[in-house]
Amino acid sequence: MSASYKRSMLSESIGFNAIVDPKFKTNAINVRFILPISKERSAGYALAASLLTTSCQKYPSVTLLNRKMNRLYCGSASVSINKLGNYQVINVSFSALCNCYALENEDILGELLDIAENCLLYPNIEDGGFSKNEYAIKYKDLLDTIEAEINDKRDYTLKKCMGIAYKNEISAFSSYGQKEDVLKLTPQSTYDAYKELLSTSAIEIFLVSPKPEPSVADKFKKIFSAANRENPMTLPSFITPSPLKSKPEEFTEVLPVTQCKMAMAFKTDCDQVYTMMLLNMLYGATPFSLLFSNVREKLSLCYYCLSSYSETKQTLIVDCGVLKSNIETAKAEIIKQLENIANGEFSDELLENTRMSAYNSIKSLGATSSSYVRWYFTNIIRNENRTVESAIAKFKAVTREQIMAAAASLKLDTVYILEASSEEESVNE
Amino acid sequence: MSKTTTKTIIKSNITGDTCIKISHSSGLTIYVAEMEGFSTTHALFATKYGSINTKFKTCHDDDYCTVPEGIAHFLEHKLFENEDCDVFNLYAKTGANANAYTSFDRTCYLFSCSDHYKESLEILLSFVQNPYFTPESVQKELGIIGQEIQMTNDDPGWIVLFNMLRGLYHNHPVKIDIAGTEESIAQITDTLLYRCYNTFYNLHNMVLSVAGNCKVDEVLEIADKLLKPCEYLSLESVFPDEPMSIVKNEMVEYAAVGTTMFSLGFKCAPKDGFCSTKARTEAYLAIQILANASSELYRSLMDDGLINNVFASEIFNGDGYFTIIFEGESPDPNTVKDRIIEAIYNAKKNGLDKELFDEVLKSTYGEMIIDTNNVGSMANIMLNAHLNGDDSPFDTIKLLSKMTIDDVNRFVCDEIDPQLYSLSIVKNSQNCHAEGDVQQ
Numbered sequence: 001m002s003a004s005y006k007r008s009m010l011s012e013s014i015g016f017n018a019i020v021d022p023k024f025k026t027n028a029i030n031v032r033f034i035l036p037i038s039k040e041r042s043a044g045y046a047l048a049a050s051l052l053t054t055s056c057q058k059y060p061s062v063t064l065l066n067r068k069m070n071r072l073y074c075g076s077a078s079v080s081i082n083k084l085g086n087y088q089v090i091n092v093s094f095s096a097l098c099n100c101y102a103l104e105n106e107d108i109l110g111e112l113l114d115i116a117e118n119c120l121l122y123p124n125i126e127d128g129g130f131s132k133n134e135y136a137i138k139y140k141d142l143l144d145t146i147e148a149e150i151n152d153k154r155d156y157t158l159k160k161c162m163g164i165a166y167k168n169e170i171s172a173f174s175s176y177g178q179k180e181d182v183l184k185l186t187p188q189s190t191y192d193a194y195k196e197l198l199s200t201s202a203i204e205i206f207l208v209s210p211k212p213e214p215s216v217a218d219k220f221k222k223i224f225s226a227a228n229r230e231n232p233m234t235l236p237s238f239i240t241p242s243p244l245k246s247k248p249e250e251f252t253e254v255l256p257v258t259q260c261k262m263a264m265a266f267k268t269d270c271d272q273v274y275t276m277m278l279l280n281m282l283y284g285a286t287p288f289s290l291l292f293s294n295v296r297e298k299l300s301l302c303y304y305c306l307s308s309y310s311e312t313k314q315t316l317i318v319d320c321g322v323l324k325s326n327i328e329t330a331k332a333e334i335i336k337q338l339e340n341i342a343n344g345e346f347s348d349e350l351l352e353n354t355r356m357s358a359y360n361s362i363k364s365l366g367a368t369s370s371s372y373v374r375w376y377f378t379n380i381i382r383n384e385n386r387t388v389e390s391a392i393a394k395f396k397a398v399t400r401e402q403i404m405a406a407a408a409s410l411k412l413d414t415v416y417i418l419e420a421s422s423e424e425e426s427v428n429e
Numbered sequence: 430m431s432k433t434t435t436k437t438i439i440k441s442n443i444t445g446d447t448c449i450k451i452s453h454s455s456g457l458t459i460y461v462a463e464m465e466g467f468s469t470t471h472a473l474f475a476t477k478y479g480s481i482n483t484k485f486k487t488c489h490d491d492d493y494c495t496v497p498e499g500i501a502h503f504l505e506h507k508l509f510e511n512e513d514c515d516v517f518n519l520y521a522k523t524g525a526n527a528n529a530y531t532s533f534d535r536t537c538y539l540f541s542c543s544d545h546y547k548e549s550l551e552i553l554l555s556f557v558q559n560p561y562f563t564p565e566s567v568q569k570e571l572g573i574i575g576q577e578i579q580m581t582n583d584d585p586g587w588i589v590l591f592n593m594l595r596g597l598y599h600n601h602p603v604k605i606d607i608a609g610t611e612e613s614i615a616q617i618t619d620t621l622l623y624r625c626y627n628t629f630y631n632l633h634n635m636v637l638s639v640a641g642n643c644k645v646d647e648v649l650e651i652a653d654k655l656l657k658p659c660e661y662l663s664l665e666s667v668f669p670d671e672p673m674s675i676v677k678n679e680m681v682e683y684a685a686v687g688t689t690m691f692s693l694g695f696k697c698a699p700k701d702g703f704c705s706t707k708a709r710t711e712a713y714l715a716i717q718i719l720a721n722a723s724s725e726l727y728r729s730l731m732d733d734g735l736i737n738n739v740f741a742s743e744i745f746n747g748d749g750y751f752t753i754i755f756e757g758e759s760p761d762p763n764t765v766k767d768r769i770i771e772a773i774y775n776a777k778k779n780g781l782d783k784e785l786f787d788e789v790l791k792s793t794y795g796e797m798i799i800d801t802n803n804v805g806s807m808a809n810i811m812l813n814a815h816l817n818g819d820d821s822p823f824d825t826i827k828l829l830s831k832m833t834i835d836d837v838n839r840f841v842c843d844e845i846d847p848q849l850y851s852l853s854i855v856k857n858s859q860n861c862h863a864e865g866d867v868q869q
Contacts (some may be wrong), residue, residue, distance in 0.1 A: 021466070022466060023464070023465065023466030023467060023802075024802060025798055025799065025801075025802040026799060026802065061728070062722060062728065062731065063722070063723055063724075063725070063727070063728045066721070066722040066723040067723040067785075067788055069792070070723055070788040070789060070791060070792035071788050071791055071792075072795070073791055073792065073794060073795025073798070074791075074792045074793070074794075074795030074796040074799060075795070096795070097795050097798060097799065101795070101798055103791070103794070133732065136732075136734075137731045137732070140734055140737055141737045141738045144688050144737045144739075144758055145737075146687075147687035147688045148686070148687045148688045148739075148758060149687060150685060150686065150687045151585050151586070151686050151687055151688065151690070152584075153583050153584075153685075255685045256684070256685050256858050257583045257685055258579045258582045258583050259576065259579035259580050259582070259583055286517075286521070287517040287520075287527065287528075288515070288517045288518050288520075288521040292517070293515070296573060297515060297573075300569055300570075300571075300572030300573050301572075301576075302573075302576055303573055303574075303576035303577040303580055304580075321576055321579070321580050322576070323576070323579075350521075353518075353521035353522060353524075354521075356521065356522065356523065356524030357521065357524050357526070359524055359543075359544065360523075360524035360525065360526065360542055360543050360544060361526075363468060363469075363543035363544060364468065364469045364541075364543045365468075366467075366468055367467065367468065367469045367543075367803075367804060368803060
C-alpha cells in the first residue's frame with residue numbers, strides 16, 4: 001500500500017489532514033494553532049502553549065506526565081513555536097509507538113488521544129490561573145530562552161538582522177515575545193491567553209499513521225467542539241512582503257567574541273516562489289553554490305557563508321562568520337556573486353546541478369512523519385495542491401532568464417555585524 | 430587478509446528489523462539495511478580515526494608516530510578536494526546531499542539522496558580512497574579551518590564541554606579540541622596527511638553503512654568494482670597512561686552568554702568491546718532514572734529554579750575514556766552538582782526506584798524501535814555498532830531485554846565515584862570583574 005493524503009474540515013476554521021504511510025511504526029499528531037503576531041499577546045500564547053504539554057488535571061505535574069509518557073514506550077508531548085510571515089504558529093505535538101509494538105497489549109493510541117484531550121482541554125488550573133508551581137517552571141524557561149539567545153552567535157546574528165530588516169513590521173517581534181512582555185504575565189493572564197488561543201486561532205491538525213485511524217478525527221472534533229470557539233480566524237494569507245528601506249541600514253554590535261558574524265538581508269518584489277527558491281540554492285544554499293565555491297573555497301574568507309530565503313517576507317538573508325579585517329572583502333564578494341547571477345555569469349551546469357538538488361529534496365518527502373507535515377502545511381498556506389511531480393515540473397520550468405531577473409530584483413536592505421571586540425581580535429589575528 | 434566475501438543476515442526478534450553484514454574481500458566491513466517503503470538512501474563511510482588518535486604505529490613502523498592535534502579533522506576537509514575538482518561538484522550531478530564530520534574517535538563521510546544512490550555511492554567510495562594533498566592545498570585550508578576554530582571558540586557549549594574534559598583527564602587526548610588549535614594545524618604538511626591517511630584509511634579500519642532505498646546486491650556490486658584490497662596493518666593507536674583521578678574539580682570561564690552554563694562530568698573506568706556496550710547501557714538507564722524529567726531530582730531542581738528545560742545528561746565513552754555528563758543552564762551550578770552527587774550517594778545506599786526502572790526500560794525500548802524506523806538513524810546504528818565492537822547492531826536492544834535493576838544498581842555502586850567529578854562553568858563575561866572569580 002502506498003502513502004495517501006486526505007484533508008477534511010472539522011469546522012470552518014479547523015482543518016484535519018490525515019496522512020497514511022504503512023512504513024511508519026508510530027502515530028504522530030501535530031496540532032497547529034495559527035494567530036497573528038502581537039507584541040501584547042504572543043508571549044502569553046507561547047507560555048500558555050508550553051504549559052499544555054507540561055501538565056494537565058489528570059497528570060498535574062511535569063513528573064507525572066513524563067512518567068506516563070515513558071509508560072507509553074517513549075511517547076512524547078511537546079510544543080514548538082515558529083513565526084511565519086506576520087503569524088505565530090504554535091505546534092503542539094503528540095506521538096507514540098503503534099499498538100502492535102506494545103509488550104502488554106496496551107491501547108497506546110487510545111491513551112495518547114486521551115492525553116491530547118486532557119492537555120488541550122483540561123489544563124492544570126488553580127485560582128483562575130495555571131498551577132503556580134508548573135507556571136513558575138515554564139515562566140523561568142521562557143525567560144531563560146530569551147536570555148540565552150546570545151549563546152548561539154549565529155542564530156543571534158540572524159535574529160538581530162531580521163529585527164532590523166523588518167523594523168516597523170509586526171514580524172519584527174519574536175515568536176515567543178520579548179523579556180518585558182513575559183515579565184508582565186501572571187498565571188491568570190496566561191490562562192486567559194490559553195482560552196483566547198483555543199477559541200480564536202485557526203487550527204490545522206495533522207495525523208501521520210501507518211494505517212487509517214478514523215477515531216483521531218472524531219476525537220479532535222469532540223475536543224474542539226468542547227472548546228467554545230467563538231469568532232475563530234480562518235487561514236490568513238501568509239505572504240506579507242517586507243518593504244525595502246530607502247537606503248540600506250547597517251548596524252554593528254560589539255561583543256567579546258573571537259569571530260565576527262555578518263548577516264545581510266536583500267529584499268525582492270519577485271513573487272515567483274520556485275524561481276526564488278532555485279536562485280537561493282544556486283547562490284548560497286548548497287555546498288556547490290556560488291557563495292560556497294567563491295567566498296569559502298576560492299577566497300578562504302569564511303568557514304560558512306550561506307543564504308536562506310523567506311517566502312513569506314520575500315527576503316533573502318546571507319550570513320557568515322568572518323575575521324574583522326575581512327568583513328568588507330566578504331561583503332563585496334557576496335554582493336558581487338549576486339550581481340554575477342543577475343548578469344548571467346553562471347554556468348548551465350551549475351543551474352542543472354541546482355535543479356537536481358531541488359528534485360532530491362522534493363523526492364525525500366515521506367522520509368519522516370514531519371516531512372509530510374511540512375509539505376502539506378506548505379500546500380495549505382500557499383493554497384496549492386502540490387504533488388512531488390508537479391513541484392518538480394515547476395522547478396524544471398524556471399528559466400535562466402527568470403533567475404537572472406530574480407537576482408537583479410534583490411536589493412540590499414540591511415547589514416548586521418556582530419563585531420569582535422578589538423581586544424579579542426588582536427589576540428586572534 | 431580475508432580473500433572471500435561473506436554475507437550474514439542479522440535479524441532482531443524484538444524489533445523485527447533485519448540487516449546484512451558483509452565481510453568484504455578487500456578488508457572492509459559493510460552493513461546494508463533494505464528498508465521497505467522508504468524513498469531515501471543514507472550512506473556512511475567511516476574510519477576509526479578521530480581527534481584522539483594522535484600517536485600510532487603499524488606493522489611497518491619501528492616507532493610510534495606522533496602527529497599535531499587536529500590533523501584527523503584537517504584530513505577530512507582535504508579529502509573533499511581531489512586532483513580534478515571539489516567532491517561537492519561531483520555530488521552536485523547526482524543531487525545527493527553530502528557531508529562529513531570528525532569526532533573524537535571517527536571520521537565519517539556521508540550522503541543522503543532520493544535518486545541515483547548508486548552513482549553517489551560510487552563517488553563516496555572513490556573519493557575517500559583517492560587522496561590528493563599538496564603543500565598549496567594544505568596552505569589554503571588553514572584559513573578556512575582557522576575560521577572554524579574561531580567559531581567553536583565562541584560557542585559556549587563547546588567551551589563548557591572541553592573545560593570539563595580538561596578537568597577530568599590528565600593525559601588522554603579526549604581533552605583536546607577536535608579541530609586542534611591555529612598553532613597545531615600550522616604544523617600540518619601534505620606528507621603528514623599522507624602518513625595519517627595511509628595508516629587509518631585502510632579498509633580493515635573502516636566501515637560502510639547503507640540504509641533505506643537500496644539493494645544489498647547493488648551495494649556489493651559497487652563495492653566489488655571500487656574497493657581496493659588493503660593489507661592488514663596491525664594498526665595500533667596508543668594513549669598515554671590515564672590515572673583514575675581527576676585534574677580539577679572546578680573550571681570557570683567567562684564568555685558572551687546570557688545564562689550561566691555548566692557541564693558536570695563523572696570519570697568512570699573505560700571498558701572495551703561488549704563490556705563497554707553493557708556498561709554504556711547500564712549507565713544510560715542509571716542516569717535516566719536518576720535525572721530525567723520523570724525523576725524526583727529533576728523535579729526538585731526545577732522547583733528550586735536551579736535548572737531549566739535545557740538540562741540533559743549523556744554517556745560519553747570511547748577508547749580509554751568513559752564519562753557521565755550532566756549539563757545545562759543554572760544560576761547556581763554548584764548546588765546542582767551537590768544535589769546530583771547526593772542523588773548518586775542515595776542510589777548507592779538505597780538502590781534505584783524499581784518502578785522508575787521499569788518505566789525507563791519501556792521508554793528506551795520504544796526509543797530504539799523508533800530509531801530503526803528512520804533511514805539516517807538506522808545507518809548510524811549499524812555504523813556505531815561496528816565501531817563500538819558489537820557483534821550486531823541489535824546488541825543493545827537485546828541487552829536491554831535482559832537487563833535487570835540489579836545490573837543497573839551494580840553499575841551505580843561499582844562504577845560511579847561521586848568524588849571523581851569536574852564541574853565546568855561558563856559565566857557572562859560582564860560578571861567577571863564584579864564577582865572577582867579567577868579565570869582558568
